Amino acid sequence: MEEEQFADMSEDADEVKDKLAQLRCHFTWELLIEDTELPDLENRIFDEIDFLDTKYNVGIHNLLAYVKHLKGQNQEALGSLKEAEDLIQQEHAAQSDARSLVTWGNYAWLYYHMGRPAEAQAYLDMVESTCQKFEAPSRYRMECPQMDCEEGWALLKCGGKNYERAKACFEKALAVEPENPEFSTGYAITIYRLDVFSTAAEASEAFCLQPLKEAIRLNPKDAYIKALLALKLQDVGQEAEGEKYIEEALTNMSSQTYVFRYAAKFYRRKGSLDKALQLLKMALRATPSSAFLHHQIGLCYRAQMIEIKRAANWQPRGKDRENVDRMIRLALSHFQFALEQKPTFDVAYIHLASMYIEAGDYGRAEDTYQRAFCLKSLEEEKLQKIHFHYGQFQEFQKKSEVNAIIHYLKAVKIDKAPFLKDKSMKSLEKLALRKLRRNASDVESLSILGFIYKVKGEMNKALEYYERALRLAADFGNSETGSLAVEI
Incomplete structure (x- = not known):
């Protein structure tokens, strides 16, 4: 008898799970979140609940419930869902x-x-009843622009690996309601984030300018969107126009903590470092655990260090040297904290390593790069950036031409960011030519030059270098370098 009851319970659970799979919610949206990202994501959710003035707060409580579940805190997750329910009412x-x-x-x-x-079935019944009321074709799933928008916000909050899918969700919602302010805002923020991911060489295209302007038209009081538009205008060389939007956003009390962040980034890039630091420290008082803020503060101190070194003709002494060392220490502490909060913060590893290099601590710089290379599911353009900077470190600090070549080649072969690819090719070319000046019969350098010209599409020159490399390899009877020439 007990066995029969157990079998019935198992069948019920399977039946419930089949129904659950049809739902549209955080458990079925396949949000890509690594375990190491959960603390930072949770911090950012709390910051948004406390400091972002938005009409769209139901979704963030739902996402918080899902994050609590991932952390094994199901009772707390129920509390977050109750808050979402209260907000809906x-x-x-x-x-x-x-x-x-x-x-x-x-x-x-x-x-x-x-x-x-x-209890799971009780909520499934509520979903089914609503789907019937709206005459949805599915018992547990409703297709409507608001649901697409909810999914878009969830994907957007969960980081870069989810942005393309977030964009598709907001596009789908806007196709039905093109004048909806919430859909327009979500779409504009997503396109802005995707633009930030694109390289400096592509920044002039600024796909997000029009969506941001459209979002401001539909949300004229949204200071957050104005700050993003200001940064994008700065990207495309319209800094004066961008500053008008920043000043407008700063006079608005709405979402101030977030506006301070982006205004600070604007002024840092403009070179107004004291103003940037003042804004960042104001934001930090509200959100002391923000990885973004600590990273931005570190970048300000790094920029101040460069200013002092440049003014001292790159040879700071006395008081200048003390100030440089102080800036290095400050930058190091903020980059370290940013990475403690968000261990997947890829670009922060590069900046932390660069500060260790400035401090002359090559061991810690090496460790930092190795941690960056160990990051899971790293996007190719980010890996390309790490290979380039590590190649520079190997060439100029470790004086290892062999390792520098290996990493410049890896950066060139990742065909993602044209700007980085060009920089890596120039570095490779300089290295190969320098080696050839020392030894005109260097097979590897000839092979590298052949490869560079092949990538540039200059096939005649490429063939010329490859043939010279192969002839020399044959003359030396050196199968190893010969195979290298062919491989490159």
């Missing part, structure tokens, strides 16, 4: 059923994971 009482679908879906999944299938 306050802000969207007239359309609460449709607005509640994601929250109910998360409840159902959460109760299922807690081994409470009856």
Whole structure:
């Protein structure tokens, strides 16, 4: 008898799981989040709840519930879902059923994971009832622009690996309601983030300028969007126009902590480092654990260090040397803290390594680069950047031409960021020519030059260098260098 009951329970659980898989909620959206990213993501969610003035707060409580579940805190997750429910009643009482679908879906999944299938089924019934009311073709799934938007926000908050899918969600929502302010805001922020990921050489294209302007038209009081538009205008050489938007955003009390962040970035890039640091420290008082803020503060101290060295003709002495050392120490501490908060913060590894190099601590610089190379699921353009900077470190600090060549080649072969690829090729070319001046019969250098011209599309020159390399390899009877020439 007990066996039969157990079999029935198992069948019920399987049936419930089949229904759960049809839901549209955080448990089914395949949000790509690494375990090491959870503390930073949770911090950013709390910051948004506390300091971002937005009409779209239901989704962030739903996401917090999902993060709590991932951390094994299911009871706390239920509390976050209750807060999402309360907000729906306050802000969207007239359309609460449709607005509640994601929250109910998360409840159902959460109760299922807690081994409470009856409660999971109760929420599935609520979803089913709403889908029937709106005559959805599926029992547990509703296709509507608001759901696409909810999914877009969740993907956007969970980092770069999710941005392309977030963009597709907001595009789908806007296709139905092109004048919807929330959809427009989500789309503009997503395109801005994707633009930031693109390289300096492509920044002039600025795909996000128009979406940002459109979002401001539909959300004229949104200071956060104005700050993003200012940064993008600065990117494309329209700094004066960008500064007008920054000043406008700073006079607005809305989302001040976030506006301070982006205004600081604007002034740092303009060279107004004291103003940038003042804004960053104001933001830091509100959000002391922000990896973004600590990284930006580190960049300000690094820029101040460069200013002092440049003024001292790159040979600081006395008081200048003391100030340089102080800036190095300050930058190091902020970059270290940023990485403690967010161990997947790839570019911060490069900046931390550069400060260790300035401090003459090549051992720690090496360790930092190795930690960067060990990052999981690193996007190719970021890996390309790490290879280039590590190649520079090997060439100029470690004086290892062999290792520098290996990493410049790896950077060139990742065909992502044209700007980095060109820099890596120039570095490779200089190294190869320098080696050839020392030894005109250096097979490896001839092979590298052949490879560089091949990549540039100058095939005649490429063939010329390859043939010289192969002839020399044959003359030496050196199969190893001969195979290298062919491989490159």
